[in-house]
Amino acid sequence: MYGGKSSDSLPYNCYTQSLHLRNRLSKNTMTEKFNPDNDLTPKELAKQLRLPEGETGKQIGLQMNKGNKHICLNSYKVLNPKNGDHILEIGMGNGFFIKDLLLMATGLKYTGVDFSATMIHEANLINKELIDAGHIQFKQASIEKLPFNDSSFDSITTTNTLYFWPQPVQNAQELLRVLKPNGKLLIAYRSKNFMDQIEFSKHGFEKYEIQDVESLLREIGLKQINTQIIEEPALEFDGEVIQMEGIYTAGIK
Numbered sequence: 001m002y003g004g005k006s007s008d009s010l011p012y013n014c015y016t017q018s019l020h021l022r023n024r025l026s027k028n029t030m031t032e033k034f035n036p037d038n039d040l041t042p043k044e045l046a047k048q049l050r051l052p053e054g055e056t057g058k059q060i061g062l063q064m065n066k067g068n069k070h071i072c073l074n075s076y077k078v079l080n081p082k083n084g085d086h087i088l089e090i091g092m093g094n095g096f097f098i099k100d101l102l103l104m105a106t107g108l109k110y111t112g113v114d115f116s117a118t119m120i121h122e123a124n125l126i127n128k129e130l131i132d133a134g135h136i137q138f139k140q141a142s143i144e145k146l147p148f149n150d151s152s153f154d155s156i157t158t159t160n161t162l163y164f165w166p167q168p169v170q171n172a173q174e175l176l177r178v179l180k181p182n183g184k185l186l187i188a189y190r191s192k193n194f195m196d197q198i199e200f201s202k203h204g205f206e207k208y209e210i211q212d213v214e215s216l217l218r219e220i221g222l223k224q225i226n227t228q229i230i231e232e233p234a235l236e237f238d239g240e241v242i243q244m245e246g247i248y249t250a251g252i253k
């Protein structure tokens with residue numbers, strides 16, 4: 001439906017073919033993509049991607065909206081919310097795409113959690129109308145300890161945060177705690193093979209392949225674990241064209 005393929009139906013050699021294209025990406029060009037003024041070292045950039053802070057963090061947030069547009073929007077399509085759902089997102093950055101999520105069904109409620117004060121501030125500004133209308137709220141907190149009661153949410157999604165989870169099993173269990181029975185947990189990410197080619201990801205990024213993420217969800221007891229890979233438009237970096245894709249692994253409580 002969205003061009004996505006479940007891991008059941010996708011032969012792994014298709015996946016490998018797109019990895020081959022990725023090998024043409026030069027390390028520094030991807031760094032420049034998230035580094036508009038070119039004044040951050042890869043280590044500084046990595047730190048800002050994990051925890052955007054201050055004026056630089058605001059700029060990083062805007063850059064992420066460009067570089068991560070497809071994976072963010074596709075994560076909401078894969079989540080496939082039902083009318084009246086209450087959705088939790090962890091690490092929404094400045095929350096630029098939430099307005100698109102809320103159009104996908106009627107009566108949706110959205111709660112966004114991010115541990116960056118800068119991102120919470122930006123998300124509140126960008127989404128002021130939806131907050132005032134009572135549809136969405138943001139809370140500054142870490143995935144390690146969420147300020148919600150057990151079984152609060154119909155679904156939970158998180159995009160490009162898994163690399164930074166300090167204790168993946170415990171953190172996934174904390175998500176499970178606040179998810180309702182039969183609720184869906186979705187993790188969207190880029191593959192280890194892709195991230196390995198990016199200079200900044202050497203600094204504090206934990207990288208995952210599909211089987212790692214599926215094992216994580218199995219370990220915490222989720223059912224119906226499923227992975228989709230969705231191709232994104234090719235991007236040009238300094239004359240090099242690379243096929244991008246997002247990976248979406250989900251399970252049911």
Ligand SMILES: C[S@@+](CC[C@H](N)C(=O)[O-])C[C@H]1O[C@@H](n2cnc3c(N)ncnc32)[C@H](O)[C@@H]1O
Pocket residue numbers: 049050051052064065068072090091092093094113114115116119141142143144158159160161164165166
């Ligand atoms: C790379 S950005 C991704 C933003 C957005 N989801 C995207 O894909 O463009 C990671 C975001 O997750 C947040 N984050 C990282 N670790 C976190 C944690 N332990 N708890 C809550 N938020 C976290 C960061 O503050 C940041 O806003």
